[in-house]
Amino acid sequence: xxxxxLFSRVFPILRELVERDIKLRYRRSILGIAWTVLNPLLMMxxxxxxxxxxxxxxxxxxxxxxxxxxxxxxxxxxxxxxxxNAMVWNSSLIRKVYIPKAVFxxxxxxxxxxxxxxxxxxxxxxxxxxGARVYPTILLFPVAIFYLFLFTMGMSFALSALNVFxxxxxxxxxxxxxxxxxxxxxxxxxxxxxxxxKWIVRANPLSMxxxxxxxxxxxxxxxxxxxxxxxxxxxxIMLALGGLIFHKTKDKFVLYL
Amino acid sequence: xxxxxxxxxxxxxxxxHLSMMFNMSREKVxxxxxxxxxxxxxxxxxxxxxxxxxxxxxxxRGERVGLIGHNGSGKSTTLKMVCGVLKPTKGRxxxxxxxxxxxxxxxxxxxxxxxxxxxxLNGAILGFSRSKMRDRYENIMEFAELKEFEDVALxxxxxxxxxxxxxxxxxxxxxxxxxxxxILSVGDRDFQAKxxxxxxxxxxxxxxxxxxxxxDDKIINICERVxxxxxxxxxxxxxxxxIIERYENNG
Numbered sequence: 001x002x003x004x005x006l007f008s009r010v011f012p013i014l015r016e017l018v019e020r021d022i023k024l025r026y027r028r029s030i031l032g033i034a035w036t037v038l039n040p041l042l043m044m045x046x047x048x049x050x051x052x053x054x055x056x057x058x059x060x061x062x063x064x065x066x067x068x069x070x071x072x073x074x075x076x077x078x079x080x081x082x083x084x085n086a087m088v089w090n091s092s093l094i095r096k097v098y099i100p101k102a103v104f105x106x107x108x109x110x111x112x113x114x115x116x117x118x119x120x121x122x123x124x125x126x127x128x129x130x131g132a133r134v135y136p137t138i139l140l141f142p143v144a145i146f147y148l149f150l151f152t153m154g155m156s157f158a159l160s161a162l163n164v165f166x167x168x169x170x171x172x173x174x175x176x177x178x179x180x181x182x183x184x185x186x187x188x189x190x191x192x193x194x195x196x197x198k199w200i201v202r203a204n205p206l207s208m209x210x211x212x213x214x215x216x217x218x219x220x221x222x223x224x225x226x227x228x229x230x231x232x233x234x235x236x237i238m239l240a241l242g243g244l245i246f247h248k249t250k251d252k253f254v255l256y257l
Numbered sequence: 258x259x260x261x262x263x264x265x266x267x268x269x270x271x272x273x274h275l276s277m278m279f280n281m282s283r284e285k286v287x288x289x290x291x292x293x294x295x296x297x298x299x300x301x302x303x304x305x306x307x308x309x310x311x312x313x314x315x316x317x318r319g320e321r322v323g324l325i326g327h328n329g330s331g332k333s334t335t336l337k338m339v340c341g342v343l344k345p346t347k348g349r350x351x352x353x354x355x356x357x358x359x360x361x362x363x364x365x366x367x368x369x370x371x372x373x374x375x376x377x378l379n380g381a382i383l384g385f386s387r388s389k390m391r392d393r394y395e396n397i398m399e400f401a402e403l404k405e406f407e408d409v410a411l412x413x414x415x416x417x418x419x420x421x422x423x424x425x426x427x428x429x430x431x432x433x434x435x436x437x438x439x440i441l442s443v444g445d446r447d448f449q450a451k452x453x454x455x456x457x458x459x460x461x462x463x464x465x466x467x468x469x470x471x472x473d474d475k476i477i478n479i480c481e482r483v484x485x486x487x488x489x490x491x492x493x494x495x496x497x498x499x500i501i502e503r504y505e506n507n508g
Contacts, residue, residue, distance in 0.1 A: 012381035020378060024369055096364030097382055098341035166289045251344040255279065 017107035036118035069186035079112035083156025091257035135220030150235030157242030205234035274348035323480035354433025401425035
């Protein structure tokens, strides 16, 4: 099969699957897609009340600081937890018809990306309410999302494949995800982290993506070449690794689902 | 049908020494704990089950071929390999042309979606773009007699309704190869008659058909050639009537 052929075959499926995810998520909910905007705002409200007294002094616009970290981490955690089950939940399709298997993790990530775009409206609302200064560098925000997307996609490939063979990955991953959240500066700033743990937070790719976004939105700085490389490399490595695991195991999925 | 002149462009399905092995003991291991226990006990690689053994055949454009055999003879496994759902453990199968697979009831459907949404999802899986499906949408709904239920979720459908929808979608765009696994037996008499009409129409246009059924009458009605499988081995391959007779006498 030629590449172009494969794309024209895969694209309609991806489109239907992404639409399916979004439709099913909001079916029977009165506010529908508005939840995607409302949810991060409400969550941010809660975190604001809880953490305001602890961290107010370090950051000039703490609500904005919070919501950037929250929606980016939210994208990562929802895309990977759903991605983890991409194969298992679609087992009825995989066992009965031929579909290029990679469409499932990819469609999950694309749906999460669509949701992310809506939740970015919440970010704009916070910027307006807090009267934040708008820097032209905010246009680089999608670059941070692109790096994050590569990483999330790689994670989803790896997790969805492993979960087919070992269903307890799901339980394990929940714990990992929680630890990961605490290793990411969502509501705290890196300088309050004790010295022995700083390197963990700094080496965490999620921290890099979130810091990148905060830099372009809140400080109006253009990240340097090295910073871009530090963001790009983990994404590419994860994608290559996840893709490799997925590719090596995909023919066996149907036997284990 | 004198198999001497095998012009390659004429062949639409070529199965080349197909074998499919299921590892019975490993299939049940799906937790890490169990995996480690079995790894330690060295039980991981035991109990091979060969559902299909070294099966070769070629099917030409326009041939109507039936697969017969008892339960567990490897018929469905063979069809699944031809459709690409299963990857053969050994051997290779090449297929030329657009395949319309009707392997199982509700294959390629999401039961949470409505009938309308499923038409487009299933169409996409079969390789048709949305605009192509839109052109045929009315046609499909009319054939399946489900127009008034188009916005009902599939989980509320009866088996017959799901089967009708599946058949209508698979045959809406002239497929080159139609692969049917037994599912024509669902649906009422009227709908079955309609299906056979549509199949006859496709046969008239030169569609290749690969058909599994436990009903000898249906096989004789549709197929000119029959492949008889038993425990994953080919027993016979040839003219339908003769082989069906032998098969029946064999019990």
